[in-house]
Amino acid sequence: MERTQELIYILSRFYHEGLLPEIPIYIDSPLAISATEIFRNNTEFLNDQTHVLLGRGDHPLALPTLSFARTTEESRAINQSAGPAIIIAASGMCDAGRIKHHLRNNLWRPGARIVFVGYQAQGTPGRQIIDGAQKIKLFGEEIAIKAKIHTLGGFSAHADQRELLEWLGNFTNPRLKVFVVHGEEDVSLEFVKAIERTFWLEARAPEWLETFELSPIAAQTETVKTEALQVMPDLNRIEMEIRKLKNKLYSKSKGRLEGEEAISARLRGLNEEIQALIKMTTAED
Numbered sequence: 001m002e003r004t005q006e007l008i009y010i011l012s013r014f015y016h017e018g019l020l021p022e023i024p025i026y027i028d029s030p031l032a033i034s035a036t037e038i039f040r041n042n043t044e045f046l047n048d049q050t051h052v053l054l055g056r057g058d059h060p061l062a063l064p065t066l067s068f069a070r071t072t073e074e075s076r077a078i079n080q081s082a083g084p085a086i087i088i089a090a091s092g093m094c095d096a097g098r099i100k101h102h103l104r105n106n107l108w109r110p111g112a113r114i115v116f117v118g119y120q121a122q123g124t125p126g127r128q129i130i131d132g133a134q135k136i137k138l139f140g141e142e143i144a145i146k147a148k149i150h151t152l153g154g155f156s157a158h159a160d161q162r163e164l165l166e167w168l169g170n171f172t173n174p175r176l177k178v179f180v181v182h183g184e185e186d187v188s189l190e191f192v193k194a195i196e197r198t199f200w201l202e203a204r205a206p207e208w209l210e211t212f213e214l215s216p217i218a219a220q221t222e223t224v225k226t227e228a229l230q231v232m233p234d235l236n237r238i239e240m241e242i243r244k245l246k247n248k249l250y251s252k253s254k255g256r257l258e259g260e261e262a263i264s265a266r267l268r269g270l271n272e273e274i275q276a277l278i279k280m281t282t283a284e285d
Contacts, residue, residue: 003117003155004032004088005039009060011086016058026078028069028098029090036061036068079105093124100125104138112147117155122184161191165198178203179212200271242271 004027014020027033039046040061043054053060069075075098078087091097106112107129120126128136130151135144159167168178178195180188180203188205195203206212 005036012060012063015063022065024085025066026069026087028075030070032090033068033070094126095124100138104143108144108146110146114147115150117152176201180205
């Protein structure tokens with residue numbers, strides 16, 4: 001989603017600027033094709049820069065050499081074509097889908113170029129290729145890796161740590177618990193620490209087979225008294241202000257709070273005061 005469209009846009013710029021020769025470009029992914037068609041059919045939602053291009057008849061997602069391979073037969077036909085071509089095939093880690101067929105047909109060729117534009121997790125075929133494996137097993141067959149391997153950063157469609165923290169800062173529930181369930185262990189654990197030091201929330205990266213019991217607020221036995229209903233808006237407002245402050249400090253220092261111990265202690269103290277007020281004004285009926 002969006003990564004393929006960004007690649008098409010860049011290739012389109014290269015083509016119109018004379019930097020890309022007139023060779024076939026294949027999009028071999030039904031999902032990416034459908035997403036591209038949504039972008040093409042809803043141009044009113046594109047940004048002003050794109051509307052300038054559209055106004056002069058230069059559609060950023062259109063190329064005279066661009067073809068879509070939606071069916072299995074169309075995908076197989078790509079490998080039968082002669083001459084150079086650019087193939088954009090999906091499956092982020094090269095462990096499933098049509099990309100495996102293209103790798104089997106091209107990895108062994110010294111003249112081929114395999115370009116990775118997404119992160120490859122440990123233990124995946126894509127990671128093995130990037131790490132310099134001499135051969136890889138595909139469809140039960142060992143394929144020698146003779147092609148040149150390239151990686152391009154900056155094409156991730158996922159939010160980075162800063163963006164995730166900004167998103168998390170919009171929540172105001174002081175009882176919020178955060179589970180980090182996506183990413184490699186070292187990155188997940190570091191993100192847990194970032195959440196804790198930025199928001200003083202309970203955060204955890206669950207271990208393999210670890211379980212947690214979650215229940216909706218309506219099912220909890222704890223009820224809120226009339227006094228609590230009057231106090232909670234103020235508590236939420238204070239909590240929001242504290243989180244925004246910590247967000248600004250975090251963004252400015254790129255991961256470390258400015259003011260170090262003094263600010264950290266003050267924020268911790270404010271949070272403890274809020275938690276104490278909540279405890280005082282909530283109780284079981």
